[in-house]
Amino acid sequence: MSKITTARLQAMKQAGQKIAMITAYDATFATLFEQAGVHSILIGDSLGMVLQGEASTLKVSVDDIAYHTRCVANGSKNAFIVADMPFMSYSTPEQACASAAALMRAGAHMVKLEGGDWLADTVAQLTRQGVPVCGHLGLTPQSVHVFGGFKLQGREAEQAEQIKRHARALEAAGIQLLVLECVPSQLAADISRELRIPVIGIGAGPDTDGQVLVMQDALGLTSGYVPKFTKNFLAESGNVRAAIETYVAEVAEGRFPGPEHSFN
Template sequence: MAVTVSTFQEMKRAGKKISMLTAYDYTTAHLVDEAGVDSILVGDSLGNVMLGLGDTIPVTMDDMVRHTAAVTRGAKNALVIADMPFMSYETSAYDAVVNAGRLVKEGRANAVKLEGGTEMADRIQAIVRAKIPVCAHIGLTPQGINAVGGFKVQGKTTSGVKKLLEDAHAVQNAGAFAVVIEAVPAEVAALITRQLSIPTIGIGAGAQCSGQVLVNQDMLGMFDDFTPKFVRRFAEVGALMKQAYREYDECVKSGEFPTKEHCYATPAGVLDELGEL
């Protein structure tokens, strides 16, 4: 059965944990979906793990639409949420609605996600009014790393906690159906989760959130440029892939591959009919 934004609300009320993973292509989305993961986030983290850009800032709307469309073709049951990239919504509520509309209309996303709290409440409200579900994102907001001076844990001071609570309530009041909380002390995220009626999805925010999200390449051990403290590797797929690539390279160079079983045979008599060439 397909997961919807209503499913998220039902799981929150029932105390059931929500699972979310990123995906950026058809094949991965299909596998994540078949595994029964509740939601797929087409994150602008594709800038890091797919495009090698170093951060999410250069990711474009066209990038997000293309990758979102690939994911939605592979996901039949998971709720697909697409990130709105940097400067696709900050400029105005109008731009926010237009760009969110592209992700739904062209990318076929079920919902969109944008970063920011109180300062983005009007954008969330405008998008929701356009009948597009919005997942908010507070705490560490990667698109704002230049403003905050890098990847730093948020909510470590009294004023910081108050700001997070204000942001959380602001996005809920604006109509967000869920909120991602990133890089926040576990006790603070638990407090936010208790106060909100919408689900919280944690990434580096402790076990008391309504659900969890990780970047696919991080949890599979495929991305080594940097590893956040909150990442748990559930497999070492990167090492397995390199082993397979090495074996392929060796077999090609030694002549062990391809063998007869991997080749097509010419029908009898065809070469004879050609005569001498």
């Protein structure tokens, strides 16, 4: 695989080639996932839950994400590296620039922010300063206490329209990628069709430009409750590399996610 860039991701959307993204938090998995054909690696603030054992992502710090971004960047040659901006690390454009500087210096190629049109100035400011930005709409886990749990978003028509408006506003502000989490498949399909930039889904049905999963979910390592939209690819594959090759292939062929992983 040659180096994946924002231009390449955009071209993949135009060509109808599905983007496979997965989280990783260290060099070993970053290398393995890249060899398995993953296009993009996310250093997700999900690490607060899967690595640190917390009940939410809220305690994760910029230093935590920077540390794991450096680990992933050291294990990666060609994947496009996206780092999550943690809870309360982008409350103003100035704070966002300071946080993003730490993550870009750690080796990220893009930062991801949770939220809608109120982040337009922040997105524009980061982009002007040379930091590509990924949006994140739908179930934004940093707002778990506002939502009252990790719940499907955009089920009502009015709420769906609001998510569409936020997606348009973020694209206009300059985001170059958008994650849509835990929304009805039809809403994700509509937004993916309307926006020029690639849209990556998780629990958003099959009709986005790509998919993302938390690596522990894709490998069946998560114990207790696992979200409906996840799939254990290791169960059928026998080894980690083959499991992630299967994930990439099923995303490419539109076989994952199936209806059993989606909200309709």
